[in-house]
Amino acid sequence: MPILRHRTIQLAHGSGGKLTHELITRLFADRFSNPALDRLDDQAVIDCGGIRLAFSTDSYVVDPIFFPGGNIGELAVNGTINDICMCGARPVALSAAFILEEGLAVADLERIVDSMQRAAARAGVDIVTGDTKVVNRGKGDKLFINTAGIGIVDHPYDISARRLEADDRIVISGRIANHGMAVLSKREGLAFESPIESDTAALNRLTSALVSGLGASLHAMRDPTRGGVAAVLNEFAAASGVGIVLEESALPIAPAVAGACELLGLDPLYVANEGVLIAVVAAEKAELAVTVLRGHELGRRAALIGRVRAKPPGLVAMRTLLGTERIVDMPVGEQLPRIC
Numbered sequence: 001m002p003i004l005r006h007r008t009i010q011l012a013h014g015s016g017g018k019l020t021h022e023l024i025t026r027l028f029a030d031r032f033s034n035p036a037l038d039r040l041d042d043q044a045v046i047d048c049g050g051i052r053l054a055f056s057t058d059s060y061v062v063d064p065i066f067f068p069g070g071n072i073g074e075l076a077v078n079g080t081i082n083d084i085c086m087c088g089a090r091p092v093a094l095s096a097a098f099i100l101e102e103g104l105a106v107a108d109l110e111r112i113v114d115s116m117q118r119a120a121a122r123a124g125v126d127i128v129t130g131d132t133k134v135v136n137r138g139k140g141d142k143l144f145i146n147t148a149g150i151g152i153v154d155h156p157y158d159i160s161a162r163r164l165e166a167d168d169r170i171v172i173s174g175r176i177a178n179h180g181m182a183v184l185s186k187r188e189g190l191a192f193e194s195p196i197e198s199d200t201a202a203l204n205r206l207t208s209a210l211v212s213g214l215g216a217s218l219h220a221m222r223d224p225t226r227g228g229v230a231a232v233l234n235e236f237a238a239a240s241g242v243g244i245v246l247e248e249s250a251l252p253i254a255p256a257v258a259g260a261c262e263l264l265g266l267d268p269l270y271v272a273n274e275g276v277l278i279a280v281v282a283a284e285k286a287e288l289a290v291t292v293l294r295g296h297e298l299g300r301r302a303a304l305i306g307r308v309r310a311k312p313p314g315l316v317a318m319r320t321l322l323g324t325e326r327i328v329d330m331p332v333g334e335q336l337p338r339i340c
Contacts, residue, residue, distance in 0.1 A: 016226025017331030054089035069197030089151030199275030
């Protein structure tokens with residue numbers, strides 16, 4: 001059995017897997033407990049004078065800060081927008097805080113800030129406040145960014161990891177594992193025959209279309225970042241007390257990414273994504289959900305990849321190409337450190 005209790009923080013505490021979950025639930029959630037936090041969704045939904053607001057914050061420490069398909073700046077903007085809109089909220093404003101290491105090239109910072117502005121503009125969101133700190137050379141790693149965001153929840157539905165029901169269907173908006181493999185290839189100087197680029201993108205228009213098209217039949221949404229698809233589905237299964245079974249043959253994976261994962265001994269289900277979402281919908285609306293997603297550029301490769309079942313509760317499995325089932329557990333260690 002993996003060791004889950006440590007006297008010091010391990011790199012795997014940031015993996016999005018079992019150690020992350022254990023740290024959050026045992027240390028943070030227990031001490032900060034309140035109704036909004038206890039839901040453990042990617043955003044808190046709070047009532048402010050009769051207006052429902054979604055609020056989220058995230059920090060970005062990706063290494064390297066420039067990678068194929070993006071950089072740490074647009075990743076920060078897109079990632080926080082996605083956390084806000086996974087409850088169906090309409091993101092309206094972001095903050096941006098920078099921790100800069102002495103010696104960082106101003107030209108690099110300019111490129112990053114420019115990309116953040118472009119990403120925010122594409123999503124229709126303003127960066128309205130922020131902060132800047134500088135640490136001594138060697139006390140950071142070029143640049144860390146924290147972003148927070150707020151959005152308006154202007155629909156009456158409860159979209160949450162706790163709402164899965166038996167016979168629901170699992171839909172994904174696009175190919176998986178692109179982001180993690182793009183970062184790894186840049187970090188390790190790997191070159192593949194077909195270039196692999198990050199999928200980083202803001203998904204608020206996709207989530208808005210799903211809410212409008214499916215209404216109460218849309219039960220849960222999440223973007224599978226740290227820990228990948230496997231971590232998200234395990235969180236869903238545990239929160240709702242249901243089981244989930246995936247179909248390996250239905251998983252959308254680019255051939256280059258599949259080949260790279262096989263070469264490096266990585267399971268694509270555990271590799272981070274930054275531009276796809278997982279939606280859990282009522283069975284009778286599954287085909288509609290796929291159609292709605294495919295109507296948008298970022299959802300053209302949407303696919304139905306699995307279903308929810310009543311038993312065994314909390315267990316995620318996958319039906320393999322051979323017709324057998326294997327358990328898809330929550331990741332334990334750190335496959336790809338600092339990918340977001």
